[in-house]
Amino acid sequence: MRRAVGRAAGVVVAVLSGLALAATSTTAQAATGPDVIAHRGSSGMAPENTAAAIDLAVHQRADYVEIDVQRTKDGKLVNFHDCTMQRTTDIEDLYPNRPSYRVSDFTWNELRRLDAGTWFHDDYAGEPIITLDDVIRHIQHTRTGLLAEISPCS
Incomplete structure (x- = not known):
């Protein structure tokens, strides 16, 4: 049971990290505009x-x-x-x-x-x-x- 919770927590952390990275990237992109x-x-x-x-x-x-x-x-x-x-x-x-x-x-x-x-x-x-x-x-x-x-x- 402990392993399943640990894996689930790891997946949640990975997903949240990805979302945070995407938000940061999108914010930076919006500030500078698209690449030409x-x-x-x-x-x-x-x-x-x-x-x-x-x-x-x-x-x-x-x-x-x-x-x-x-x-x-x-x-x-x-x-x-x-x-x-x-x-x-x-x-x-x-x-x-x-x-x-x-x-x-x-x-x-x-x-x-x-x-x-x-x-x-x-x-x-x-x-x-x-x-x-x-x-x-x-x-x-x-x-x-x-x-x-x-x-x-x-």
């Missing part, structure tokens, strides 16, 4: 997953920048969302008739030549694909955090 997460950087105002989008998100005081990470053929980690690069780069113009346009089929030296900005607007012509290291440098020493999603593309 810039999806692919400020992708509504600059080409997604580029330095321009990351820098704009930082300038707009986003709490976090969400990015997508893929690995190149030679192992470099780059900031790119889609499994293939036709939608947001000039890859078909630069490398015509390749059997695949997946990030993992190209080296970093090949990808760094791409224009990842013109598709969005001519003002961003020449905006390059950037690496994960570049993203970190762009948010370093700012209040903006990083949410990195590892891409399922291969």
Whole structure:
């Protein structure tokens, strides 16, 4: 009997502790407001997953920048969302008739030549694909955090 009471008391304490923690967390959240997460950087105002989008998100005081990470053929980690690069780069113009346009089929030296900005607007012509290291440098020493999603593309 004593054990059952002890377990019940333990459960009650755990539940009450959880409720107290939730109340504290909710109160803190209400005081500061929700986190602002810039999806692919400020992708509504600059080409997604580029330095321009990351820098704009930082300038707009986003709490976090969400990015997508893929690995190149030679192992470099780059900031790119889609499994293939036709939608947001000039890859078909630069490398015509390749059997695949997946990030993992190209080296970093090949990808760094791409224009990842013109598709969005001519003002961003020449905006390059950037690496994960570049993203970190762009948010370093700012209040903006990083949410990195590892891409399922291969």
